[in-house]
Amino acid sequence: MTAAGPAARTFQVEDDWLAVNELYVERGWTDGLPIVPPTTARVEEFLRHTTRDRLEVVAVLPPRQGEATVEKIAINAAMAGCRPEYFPVLLTAVEAVAEPPFNLDAVQATTHPVTPMLIVNGPIVKEIGLNAGYNAFGQGFRANLTIGRALRLVLMNVGGGLPGSGDRSTQGSPAKIAYCVAENEDESPWEPLHVEAGFDRNASTVTAVPCEGPHNIQDHFSSTGLGILRTIAGAMGQAGSNNLLDRGWPVLSLGPEHAATIARDGYGKRAIKEFVFEHARFPLARLGDEYQRQQITRHGVVDDPGTMLPIVESPDAITIVVVGGAGKHSSWQPTFERQTRLVTRVIPPRSRAAR
Amino acid sequence: MLVPHPLGGIAAADVLKKVDPAALLVARALAKDASRGDETLAQPS
Secondary structure: OOOEOOOOOEEEOOOOHHHHHHHHHHOOOOOOOOOOOOOHHHHHHHHOOOOOOOOEEEEEEOOOOEEEEHHHHHHHHHHHOOOHHHHHHHHHHHHHHOOHHHOHHHHHHOOOOOEEEEEEEOOHHHHHOOOOOOOOOOOOOHHHHHHHHHHHHHHHHOOOOOEOOOEOOOOOOHHHOOOEEEOOHHHOOOOOHHHHOOOOOOOOEEEEEEEOOOEEEEOOOOOOHHHHHHHHHHHHOOOOOHHHHHOOOOEEEEOHHHHHHHHHOOOOHHHHHHHHHHHOEEEHHHOOHHHHHHHHHHHOOOOOOOOEEEOOOOHHHOEEEEOOOOOOEEEEEOEOOOOOOOEEEEOOHHHHOOO | OEEEOOOOOEOOHHHHOOOOHHHHHHHHHHHHHHHOOOOOOOOOO
8 A cells, every 4th residue: 555644743742751641641542551752753763764655554444444654653653662673563563464364343343352463583583672482472572562562552543443442342351452472483393484474584574463362271291292282282172262163263372392392203383283173172062052053053063962173174274383481381372263364474674774 | 842643544535435334334433532632633534
């Protein structure tokens, strides 16, 4: 999209950090946390990290159909506390969530606690200090937290995803505050996500996944890959997830220790996906009567007490990444539904150099 | 200090023509909400 949007209006505020924050909260321009005042000078620093025109409409974001210009994205990045060099990641993330397969309209407005999880791959991870190790989904790293937060501010301020109006999530999720992680490529025994998707290993990419927060999978006892995979399949084949409801595209985020054991025993990504497809299942007979009928009528499953319900339609629907530090933990991210898919986009190399 | 407004404008009519009519209704309903007490500084709709 190359249309131009309007320039941001500017206005004077008190030269006082607390007063500015009270004003932004009062106007509903924040996620509930304090913001960094996006002075015009600060916003200019972000714009130096892209070659794109400040008025270019990067995407039109539902449900408000707001125009996410380069400038508006920079303003929200500044508010989130990003460093200017993070800006190319955020620009690419906004493009990714606006791709039709991501189905942002549904993701923004649904009652489900789905939110974009950003997985960053490639050299830019180390260049800007994204955390892929201990506590990768948690606190402690500015790049992870502020890039994730900036995307949420864009979705709220430009896209209109405000709790109770444009965003009708029943309970929400802490993952909706900030959800950005890097794949631990150094400790992955397999090719990283972006290479598996067909991109060059030296490319930097952002993958946006419409999913829930991480569901932990603990296995301290299995010493074989098969044992760990049985635990993983048991965790993923659960009642109540939208993947059991409607299948979809779940993510398996393997901790490096689990990944190493599984790989040592000869499993590649393809074999893991096939195992999960076959074994991450839930018994039809353990669901309530109405839910059983939903599965029979919607998915055509056999109405039999022995029927085991899958969470995906094929092994290829499962995405595998390696994330985190040492320890016997992995996690999985249930996704929203079949109509919302992950999107990977390349971060343009040219835009990484400040003009 | 001088700060720019963080909300985007609403997409132009030719862009919105491509949008599902139901989504358009939602967008119009949100347009008022989007100004959020900032009538003098921004008219996003």
